[in-house]
Amino acid sequence: MFLRRLLPPLAATIAAGVGLAVGGDALPLSQVVHALANPHAHDIAHTILWQLRMPRVLCAALVGSALALAGVQLQGMLRNPLVDPYLIGTSAGAAAAIAVALALGVALSLLPALGFVGGLAASLLVAALARRGGGIDATRIILAGVAISALLAASVALLSVLARSISFQLTLQAWLVGSLAGRGWNDLRFALPYAIVGALVAIGNIRSLDALRIGDLRARGIGLDIERAQWSILGSATLLTAAAVSLAGMVGFVGLIVPHLARRIVGSDARALLPASAFLGAAMAIAADAIARAAIAPRELPLGIVLAFAGIPIFIVIYLRREQRR
Amino acid sequence: MIRAHGLALERGGRRVLDGIDFELRAGEFVAVLGPNGVGKTTLLRACAGFEVPEAGTIELDGTAIHRLPVARRARSIAMLASDELLADELRVRDVVAIGRFPHRPWWKFSAGEEDERAIAAAISATHLEEYLDRVFTHLSSGEQQRVWIAMALAQGAPLLLLDEPTTHLDVRVAHNVLGLLHERTQTGTSVLCVLHDINEAAAVADRILLLGCGRMLALAPPAEVLASSLLDEAYGIAMHRARTEDGRTIVVPAHEAR
Secondary structure, eight states: OHHHHHHHHHHHHHHHHHHHHOSSSOOOHHHHHHHHHOTTOOSHHHHIIIIIIHHHHHHHHHHHHHHHHHHHHHHHHHTOTTOOGGGGSHHHHHHHHHHHHHHHTOOGGGHHHHHHHHHHHHHHHHHHHHEETTEEOHHHHHHHHHHHHHHHHHHHHHHHHHOOOHHHHHHHHHHHHOOOTTOOHHHHHHHHHHHHHHHHHHHHHHHHHHHHTTOHHHHHHTTOOHHHHHHHHHHHHHHHHHHHHHHHSOOOSHHHHHHHHHHHHHOSOHHHHHHHHHHHHHHHHHHHHHHHHHTTTTSOOOHHHHHHHHHHHHHHHHHHHHHHHO | OEEEEEEEEEETTEEEEEEEEEEEOTTOEEEEEOOTTSSHHHHHHHHTTOSOOSEEEEEETTEEGGGSOHHHHHHHEEEEOOOOOOSSOOBHHHHHHHTTGGGSOTTOOSOOHHHHHHHHHHHHHTTOGGGTTSBGGGSOHHHHHHHHHHHHHHHTOSEEEEESTTTTOOHHHHHHHHHHHHHHHHTTOEEEEEOSOHHHHHHHOSEEEEEETTEEEEEEOHHHHHHSTHHHHHHTSOEEEEEOTTSOEEEEESSOOO
């Protein structure tokens, strides 16, 4: 079991290595290593590595681990293995905010912050609709999430139809399919604090998530304050998802698949499952981003599309195998 | 232990129970009987602090149960509710260990020495040693029920509340589960247990709490309850009494359901 717990961090480390070595410009491995070892050098390899690839790899790591951490917590809270972080309306809210901002001609540099606020607002609305008593109703949150997301998606589609400008369409499309193209240190600096707070709250949720494995009522019976646990999990998932969406747009599937993979490797004990999900999420997003950059260089594939093509087959295989074993 | 006075409870905005007075003593096994929908589970939930009384009080050692902090409550009362499980593959050992939840402060992620001792004792009391690495959902209903009881024992609460723990169990397994619970009362644990089988309840309980028509009809030793016409009144059906070879009274409906 101990060795299995080492697998996810190992995968993330290997993916990071690949992510740093791969890109539009072919850099020999020796130059990559040299640039890594000398962060204050001033050659071209150093610039590519420290100004382009390193922030990209770190952004991908943040997006992947944030979505995976959000997904694993929501799946645990709702005891539904098909829940993903976008269920709570964060991505649809972010997309709607971005579409409105683009339609109004707001500066591109403000888009991540607006996406973050829009995502947060939509999640709060979904949570408010899903409230029952002091806590959150599992069925209501799914219904509210689907309904609000559909409404916001329709608004985005409407704006997209009404807007005639090609640049609006292209920018919006990049958000909707999910992409890390052009992301750098500044974007990372914006999203990182929210992701860190979300991750810290997630660590605080480990105990509750462990108790929730035996069902809400039983968890209450062993002394879990269900309402507080639910709000804390929802808060953490919202912050993490909004941070990820503000960086990369709607990157799908990581939050859905990675918790399943992590459970396969380390089991359902939240103490092992949460870190494993974070590392595996980072590994998957970094690897997919490396493919996105290298596959048709110098052009880039959108990260969301690479993840979908790689992620959906994995998901189908895992899900079908799981059903067969029952 | 638990004392209810003039207790009234509602479910879905409708008053189901009124004027309930009872006391549960340490080391006592009380079976709750009554027809479907009479409020047995609601009463159990009130004892667990999950329901707020509409009138009257229900107290644990002098404090209103629903006002106790959740962790403090869980150290005194273990409620075995029927609930959904996560589709995760939980091992028997994990389920039992979760029972230690109310004893661990929030910053402690792993089990300490005292936790390990309590878990080992719970496993040994429920004879689950050979099942520790088995996946919970792969167990039979009777084995699963034993695991839940082990979890409640690991919780270390002096009061066990159980909602129909023998439903879906065959007669031998049900007998074993009730025997296991009865054993716990010998060490001072109190058990309040909703049951459907009147004879099963009479065989194991020290007293029977009979609910019917929205109130408590009786709280008395099994022989008295079984002999009384209150049983017929509670279920709205005439009962025959018979004596077994070993001198116990059993009841059966007076008319066959044909």
